[in-house]
Amino acid sequence: MDKKISSAVIKRLPRYYRFLGELIDSDISRISSKELSKKMNVTASQIRQDLNNFGCFGQQGYGYNVISLFEEIQKILGLNNRYNLIIVGAGNLGQALLNYNNFQKRGYNFIGVFDVNPEIIGNTIKGIEVFDMSNLKQFVQDNVVHIAAITVPRISVPEVSKQILDTGITAIWNFSNSELILPSNIIVENVHLTDSLMTLTYNFNCNDESK
């Protein structure tokens, strides 16, 4: 796999994958970069450039083969494999992630949930028992765990991320409203919901002023 692909391109791949999946659902087997461009609201040249990173998919005047492009991106994204995830923090957000069926369909299995609250430890969410945080290390020794999602309050983040790193897990999906300070070999993907809402508000205000 080419390591020099920019992170901006990587960020766009899931979106291509989603759109191509929708085309397949609509029984569309060929699409020109122009049509795909219109649908995705990205320039046709951007699409060509992005996809050229991964080999030669389009033919001049003939368009892309939707299924082979879909399968190639699937492979690039590593979606042919399955991934085991644990969730640290069994509050509302953790529960929402567990209950969201789309992850499972894409090959992501939640296999463990951890919390410190004695009132929810031992409960079952979608068939998965909530374990005490003190069992985390043993659980990761006994099971293959690829990714840990952090859905705890900000105040618990330093302690929780220390405990996760201590298990040897190297990929973190961070939902906490803070930035993690981690060694460089740890992969982090942040979902900062409050940041997203603030960006929306800013654009809303600008939009409102321009009327």
Place this chain on the structure above:
Amino acid sequence: MDKKISSAVIKRLPRYYRFLGELIDSDISRISSKELSKKMNVTASQIRQDLNNFGCFGQQGYGYNVISLFEEIQKILGLNNRYNLIIVGAGNLGQALLNYNNFQKRGYNFIGVFDVNPEIIGNTIKGIEVFDMSNLKQFVQDNVVHIAAITVPRISVPEVSKQILDTGITAIWNFSNSELILPSNIIVENVHLTDSLMTLTYNFNCNDESK
């Protein structure tokens, strides 16, 4: 307000805001762009450039006044105002948003939740009644609603976004796993959780291969 600020800068503002808030919590009143840079893992020149968009905050060799910078960004992001939100889709994700206290603290009030499922209509989540979707238009007429969050399954998105636009709401926070096709005067902020997880997986695989 200067309208020419790039969307990349806008995206970074909530992060500055978050970091400055943490500095205030730690009673730090001055910080150099170098220190802030180290903390945020952004180059000092990027920080200077970003903040220069909004006027002159730093003094050579003296650093930024944390509180005035924080307050200025707060003003730019429009966080001095309060915003009323509704949630369309009272499933797990909708409930998680309602239960997340951080939004309220930042000035975002959830004032209504809507669903089509008769089993949950009439229920109360965090003191807010779940209304039937058929009441949406009337609700927006009777209340000030700035933003609608969409947390419905992909299949319901076209119908739901039509109904939301029909109320006159112009800002949408989209959690559905699909792209919305909307008129250009509508502001959308997407949170695509599956995309985020795919990006994490991609980086995880690359990291793994490079070992």
